[in-house]
Amino acid sequence: MPSPTVGGRKPGGPAAQGGATAASTDRAIAGAVADARKPMSFRAEIAATLGFIERNFYLVKRYFGWELVFLFYNIVNTLTIALIATALPGDKGRMVLFLVVGALLWGYLSVIFHDVSESVAWERWEGTIEYTFMAPIHRATHLFGMCIYAVIYGVIRSSVVLGAVTLFFNLDLAGANLLGALTVLMVASFAFIGLGLMAAVFPLLSTERGAQATHVMEAFLLLVSGAYYAVSALPAWLQPLSVISPATYALRAIRAALLDGATLGQLLPDIGILAITGVVLIPAGLAVFQAGERYAMRTGKLKRSG
Amino acid sequence: MPAVICDGLRKTFYVKDETLAHLPEFRGLAGRLKYARTKPIPVQAVNNVSFEVAQGEIFGILGPNGSGKSTLIRLIATLLLPDAGTATVFGNDVVADQLAVRRLINRVSVEASFFKKLSSLENLRYAARLYGLEPREATARALDILERLGFDRWKAYGSLENLSRGMQQKVAVARALFTSPVLLLMDEPTTGLDPRSKREVQDFVLEVRKAHDTTVLLTSHDMTEADRLCDRVAFIEEGRFVAVGRPEELKERYSHLRPGGRVTLEDIFLEVTGKHWPGEEDE
Numbered sequence: 001m002p003s004p005t006v007g008g009r010k011p012g013g014p015a016a017q018g019g020a021t022a023a024s025t026d027r028a029i030a031g032a033v034a035d036a037r038k039p040m041s042f043r044a045e046i047a048a049t050l051g052f053i054e055r056n057f058y059l060v061k062r063y064f065g066w067e068l069v070f071l072f073y074n075i076v077n078t079l080t081i082a083l084i085a086t087a088l089p090g091d092k093g094r095m096v097l098f099l100v101v102g103a104l105l106w107g108y109l110s111v112i113f114h115d116v117s118e119s120v121a122w123e124r125w126e127g128t129i130e131y132t133f134m135a136p137i138h139r140a141t142h143l144f145g146m147c148i149y150a151v152i153y154g155v156i157r158s159s160v161v162l163g164a165v166t167l168f169f170n171l172d173l174a175g176a177n178l179l180g181a182l183t184v185l186m187v188a189s190f191a192f193i194g195l196g197l198m199a200a201v202f203p204l205l206s207t208e209r210g211a212q213a214t215h216v217m218e219a220f221l222l223l224v225s226g227a228y229y230a231v232s233a234l235p236a237w238l239q240p241l242s243v244i245s246p247a248t249y250a251l252r253a254i255r256a257a258l259l260d261g262a263t264l265g266q267l268l269p270d271i272g273i274l275a276i277t278g279v280v281l282i283p284a285g286l287a288v289f290q291a292g293e294r295y296a297m298r299t300g301k302l303k304r305s306g
Numbered sequence: 307m308p309a310v311i312c313d314g315l316r317k318t319f320y321v322k323d324e325t326l327a328h329l330p331e332f333r334g335l336a337g338r339l340k341y342a343r344t345k346p347i348p349v350q351a352v353n354n355v356s357f358e359v360a361q362g363e364i365f366g367i368l369g370p371n372g373s374g375k376s377t378l379i380r381l382i383a384t385l386l387l388p389d390a391g392t393a394t395v396f397g398n399d400v401v402a403d404q405l406a407v408r409r410l411i412n413r414v415s416v417e418a419s420f421f422k423k424l425s426s427l428e429n430l431r432y433a434a435r436l437y438g439l440e441p442r443e444a445t446a447r448a449l450d451i452l453e454r455l456g457f458d459r460w461k462a463y464g465s466l467e468n469l470s471r472g473m474q475q476k477v478a479v480a481r482a483l484f485t486s487p488v489l490l491l492m493d494e495p496t497t498g499l500d501p502r503s504k505r506e507v508q509d510f511v512l513e514v515r516k517a518h519d520t521t522v523l524l525t526s527h528d529m530t531e532a533d534r535l536c537d538r539v540a541f542i543e544e545g546r547f548v549a550v551g552r553p554e555e556l557k558e559r560y561s562h563l564r565p566g567g568r569v570t571l572e573d574i575f576l577e578v579t580g581k582h583w584p585g586e587e588d589e
Contacts, residue, residue, distance in 0.1 A: 025519035029361060032488050033307075033396040036409040044438035051435025055421070055428070062423040062465065131419040134383050135436040136408035297387045300319050305382075 040138065048137040052145025053152070056115075060153070071157065075164045078103040081228060082169060094259060096169055101255050102227040104165070108158040108185070109192045109247055113218055115150035116143070116196025121203035121211040130303055139290055143200070147193045154189075173258065178259035180267050184250055187274045191246035194281020195221075201292035204301065221245050226252075246277045307397055309489055309521035310359040310382065314391035317377055317545075320346035320449065334588035351377040353545035354391070361488075362519040364511070366526060366536035368571070370579050374545040375525040376416075379493045383413050395489055404465045412487035416494040422467040426452070426477045430484070431467060437485040444484055453482040456506050479507055483514060490514075493525045496531060504528075508535055529571040539571065543579045 060067055081103045085095035123129040132142065165171070199217050203210030224231075224238060225247035231239060242248045255268035256262035264271075298303040322344065332341040351374045359365040367375050370420055382393055382403045386449045392399060398406040420429045424476045427445055434444035449459055455476045466474055475495065477518060482490060492511070496504040508531060512519050526532050532539050533553050540550040556574055 022519075025362075029396075029488050029519060032410065032486065033398075036396075036398065036406040037403070040405070041438070047435050047438055051432050054435065055424075055432040058424050058428045058432075059421060126421050128418060128419045128421060130380075130383075130385055130413075130415065131433075132436070134385055134408055134411075134413065136405055136438075137436055138405070191342075294387065297385065300317075300377075300386060302385050 040136075045138065045141045048141050049145040049148065051238070052142065053149045056146075056149045056153070060088040060243025071160060074107055074157065074159050077175075078107065078161055078165055090235055093172055097171060097173075097259055098190045098227060098255060099179065100165055100169070100171065101258055102251060104158055104162055105188075105229040105251055105254055106222065106225075106247070107161060108154045109188065109250065110218060110222075111157060112147075112150045112189060112192045113221075114200065114214075115153065116146055116193055117199035117214040117217075118203070118211065119143070119146045120200050121214075124203060124207065131235065133293070139293065140286055141255070141290065143197060147196070150193070150196070151189050175261040176259070177257040177261050177263060177267075180262060180264050181254045183264065184253040184257060184267060184271060184274070187271050187278065188246060188250035190278030191274050191281060194278055194285045195246065197282065198288050200285075200286050204289075204292040204296045207301065224248070237305055246274055246281075248272045249277075256306055307361070308358045309361045309363070310357075310365075310393070310395055310523065312358075312382070312391065312393045313356050314377075315355045315378070315388050315393055315478065316350070316354055316390040317352040317374075317381060317386060318389055319349045319351055321349055322346050338487070350545050351523070352388075355542075355545070355547055357540060357547065357550065359523060361520055361521055362433060362515060363513060363537045364522040364524060364535050365531040366524045366539035367542055368526060368529065368530075368532055368575060369538055369542035373542045373579070376493055377540055377545075378542070379491050379523065379525060381512060382407075382489075383411060383491055384408055410487060411489045411491055412482040412485050413491040413493065414475070414478045414482045416497050418466075418471070418478045420466050420474065420477070423465055425464055426462040426466055426469070429477065430462075435483050439485065448480045448484040451483055451510075452476060454506075455479060455510060456503065461550055472499045475499055476503065476507065479510065483510075486518075488520060490520055490522045494525055494527060496526070496528060504531070511535060530577055530589040531569050541575060541578045548578045549574065 078100065082096050082099045085099050086092055088095050120129065123132050135142075195217075199214040201210075202213040202217075206213070220241075224234065225235070225245040226242060226243040227247070231242045231248060234242065249270040253262075253267045253274075256270075257267060293302070322341075326344060327341050331337060331361040344374075346375065347349055353374070355374075355378060357365075368376060369375050381388055382395065382400060384400050384407050387401060394400065395407045395410055398410070400407050415453060420430070427449075430445045430448045434441040434448075437444075449462060453459055457473060457476050457480075461469060461473065462477075466477065469477070475498065479495060482492075482540075490511075494508050499507065511522060511524075512535065515522060522535075524532070524535060536553060538550065538552050539556065540547045542548070549559075551559065553571060556571070557569045560574045560577060561569050563569050
């Protein structure tokens, strides 16, 4: 039977050596106490970030059946939306691409928004919220890990859907500016991460209604951003609201790149707006989240049962 | 330096009286709106609690359900902000020096907080990364601890949801210990374990303390466990410490409860809390 060890505080320490002296344990504890006040090393922060990414992919693996079901639904949903274009008058190829871009981009952005905004609700549901929140890491590291995972997962999932759609429809991307579209996609990701961080605070404020609030926010973005129609199709009173959604600019720019072959220079105004939105929303989202965390710690909501 | 110093710690929660919602005047839309405007009731979970725990001491906090044990642990674990008073862990304030405190502690709670679909190993790898440990080395260490706790090694590869509560709790103990906490917060760690598992966890806590001088703050419903493990115990009732001392001192102090007989911590518990014997529910 191995002797009990408590980890790295004393590698090869008293237990391993068959006996402890008061002086050596005192020194080890004094060392641990002194180390605790030192700033976190960059390596430790990266390791923790990796921990969140790795953990989430473990969960994908364990819920693989559901992943396949959601992916199948996602593909069928995109195809169904794109097929509407075949019944419309005018340039069918262009309309199909218009709708495919809308469905794909919305799918990607909503994955990012969901994964980031529901990170708290999910931990609460699993019952791990207290463990994660008392881990010795900066909150920014925790959220950064969730965001990186969301982007990787979103790219993989959207690529699979894109592959399926490409096989189904004969999409003509000959004149498309693919690099421009990809640039817009990456910059838009930051803006959506910022929005997700802001929405992630809702489950901290209210156990049940918090998750509902994130869905309402997502639905609002879907409505006003013109995912499946031009923003001009919205009622006049709703159109001004499309201005505040980063998805509006992302959709407009990616459609311009893929449908009209717009150059990077032509895309720059929308890329600029998205970049500024990301630069503003990410720190703002972090600040809002940290304020929400303090509220949850003050009111006792930082626990599994709320 | 004391491991833990709590000075005048207070925590009040404000909760809605949900029984009101069932009254006729709070039914319907207008009633629901009226209910939403009712004032929450203050519940003093921790009320002016002061104590010190020495390095290497096992300090037990004993009390009935809802007495404030878990709230006190959560305050020290940096999961709650106190309304008043201070708490320090090896000189680090639980509010001002949160990150430093978090590096020094780990916690085993009454409910094993895991991603239940993941395996024990996957959960341990995640924990290792959060605590800046090299996952391979850390999980090897955790497996040794699990084996020491009577856990079959091969079970670590299967989904945690297929393990008994006792097995899950052993993984929680291993996860808390492999990060080398200098202060271990154990919130009813053996609740729900069979007598053998309970004994294995208790033995391990004693051995860890002996080998590494780890300080342990333990809440428990099990008076026999407290008597066996704790150097000192505090009985808590309605958020206040009502009796504190070494088990033998307390038994001496309350010897009048069993004239001519041997008084137990259970007798003292019933005397100082004035409550029925607690069930297994968490507060």
